[in-house]
Amino acid sequence: MDQAQARSRLAVAVEEARAGLAEGGIPIGAALFGADGALLGRGHNRRVQDGDPSMHAETAAFRAAGRQRSYRGTTMVTTLSPCWYCSGLVRQFGISRVVIGEAVTFRGGHDWLAEHGVEIVLLDDPECVELMRDFIKDRPELWNEDIGE
């Protein structure tokens, strides 16, 4: 996947992250795209909004996509490097590619995914970095809760 295509898909995840922030939530967004490029599902972290610790951005997008017979060729786009929980999701279901907004403020399991054959596109996007930097500075206790630290 080329950078322009990855950036255009990242825009959907950033919209989700901003929607989560506007709701008073954790500003991480994600979207799952099919092998044909169609948007299958999008979502954002819902820990605060729903009191639901199981809804990270990636799991919310995965859930929104509903039941799928196969994830071959799909792309998970996320504003932040996926934590172990979300990396495990990608590996278990055979999602082929992960586009990541940034891995500066948090480095999850994307190297492990690459070792197991997942294509990783790391964008180092300044808007994603700023969203997380501001959030971690403002709400460190909430951020630590979300990553179990």
Added chain:
Amino acid sequence: MDQAQARSRLAVAVEEARAGLAEGGIPIGAALFGADGALLGRGHNRRVQDGDPSMHAETAAFRAAGRQRSYRGTTMVTTLSPCWYCSGLVRQFGISRVVIGEAVTFRGGHDWLAEHGVEIVLLDDPECVELMRDFIKDRPELWNEDIGE
């Protein structure tokens, strides 16, 4: 944790698995216990019932437990060896111990969890094995969908 204590906790997860089966779902159940032994949450796979692929047994139990500041000392009990998705959950949130009904019909990420300091209690429970053997024989396509194969 001794085997008797582990078996008594496994009974809750087996009840959940049987409830899922009775609903026409995938018979895998789980429960999360606090460091003090209190039941924090219990649940079962809800792919069929809710059309929700994100609700594996372990993630359903984790969700039912609601927001927790820390998972230190907690125990996840599951009827089946946790897949990568659920193993990632355990690692990310620092769940201390996993009690597993069986790893004969499916071997997930529990060795990886052990390498990363999670205490694993593997029970090799015949009732859990039978539940999964019968289910995989009866509904192979549904089982493969649930593990992304």
